[in-house]
Amino acid sequence: MYALLLAIIYVAFISLGLPDSLAGAGWPVMHGDLGVPVSFAGILTTVIAVGTIVSSLLSDRLTRRFGAAMVTTVSVALTATALLGFSNSSTFWALCLWAVPYGLGAGAVDAALNNYVALHYSSRHMNWLHSFWGVGASISPFIMSYALSGGGHWTGGYRIVGIIQVVLTVLLIVSLPVWRKVHPPLLEHHEDAPPMSKPLSLAATLRLPGAPQILIAFFAYCALESTLILWSATYLVVDRGVAPATAAAFASFYLLGITAGRFLSGFIADRIGDRGMIRYGGLLVALGVVLIVLPLPTNAVALAGLVIAGFGSAPVYPAIIHSTPTNFGRENSQSVIGIQMASAYLGVTLMPMLFGALSGWLGLWLLPAYVGALVLLMLVMSEVVNRIVDRRALVDATA
Known part of the structure; x- marks a missing residue:
């Protein structure tokens, strides 16, 4: 069970990196198709960043309430939905709209999954997991290149990664019992769990x-x-x-x-x-x-x-x-x-x-x-x- 959960987390880290390079790889084509200046990429990334900041700040409350496994699963589902939304967008402002759930999902899963690994696994695995994030970030430009080759459209790149995220969401849903068995949630007061306390405010x-x-x-x-x-x-x-x-x-x-x-x-x-x-x-x-x-x-x-x-x-x-x-x-x-x-x-x-x-x-x-x-x-x-x-x-x- 321990090895199975670790393998799932490694796959999740690859998935975390997959969407991060898509916009950079596709933007030279995307901005022309959407009829906006090149500089509008900054607007899109800012919308995503605001969402990630908000969900990161809420991650403590969410994770204590629902557990790292559920927060990770819902966050990846949000990201998958947003990427499929990108793949069906024909205007820049539609992209900005879908960037909101994308940012919210990315921030929450990043904070929840990193804390889970920090609590339960060694520094060795933390480094290797982040290396696997780099693998995902390195693969996505090739996915976008494949989508654009032969007269294809940039939306195809988002659709491919969105489908991958949907598959990961299903995998995470199926694996929820594994998370509970290997590392029981905080609410169960198992001996290795951090002591329960109220979520800390930003000021605290x-x-x-x-x-x-x-x-x-x-x-x-x-x-x-x-x-x-x-x-x-x-x-x-x-x-x-x-x-x-x-x-x-x-x-x-x-x-x-x-x-x-x-x-x-x-x-x-x-x-x-x-x-x-x-x-x-x-x-x-x-x-x-x-x-x-x-x-x-x-x-x-x-x-x-x-x-x-x-x-x-x-x-x-x-x-x-x-x-x-x-x-x-x-x-x-x-x-x-x-x-x-x-x-x-x-x-x-x-x-x-x-x-x-x-x-x-x-x-x-x-x-x-x-x-x-x-x-x-x-x-x-x-x-x-x-x-x-x-x-x-x-x-x-x-x-």
Whole structure:
């Protein structure tokens, strides 16, 4: 039963990543068919981000009331419905309408499933599961490409992924008894369950020692990752004179570095620990940034720096999530992870746009400094949390 549930969760993480790259892959065609400017992609992603933030903040209350299995199942069903809605949309505003349930479903399942894994599985599985998310995110552009080939339509890409999500929803419904048997829900008061308590409000969660600092650290990490994904190729072309095709390939290598790095991190995460993975990952990202900015006559070092930054980024997200029950208590982890997800979506939504505005004013040369500042902020805030947790443990030990 344990192995079966773990396999289901791995499939769920692949499914989580599948829709994330569809809009980016299809938008060059979609905006023309819908008769809207290229820039309207930002409106669509903002609507989705607002939905994910709202459902992430509600995840603690929902999960305590219905359990992680049910929240995951309903959220995937919402996502499937939204994707099939996308596949039948012929106007931009219809897409925005379907983006609401898509965002709500994506945020809730992300928070619930990450907390479930953090509570019940090792750091090794957390890294491998997020690597499988990368597999899903890497597959979806190929699905969109297949849908567009031979004169096809972008709606076909959404329809394929929507059908996959429907199949996953059925699988999750069938597997509900397995979740209850392997890890009984909190309401049953089994011995491994976190003690029951009322859902924490946003204000109460923010008053937990170290909570504001970990939110800033998570915000900074997600901001640097999304900024590099969006802007690294443009930086290499405009500021370093790299050929566009080469820059695009290495920008994709950053994502591949994250996916491969999480797979490799799974083999060492339990030995090094979450703190070590965050520290070493952040230092690797910093090394990659230094290599990117070095004024050398060859661009090979800068391109290698981007790949190294991808490997460094790999373990940070899983380690921050996995350390949450330890840092803030199992009874508080769902609330904290829900707000962490919200802070992540804020970072992903706002910080690449802020860099775009700053680069338009100062120039694209700013990218390494911008990312470097985010790395430093992440590392400093993470270490502050560690000191707070260690100080609390010392007080508890001497009490």
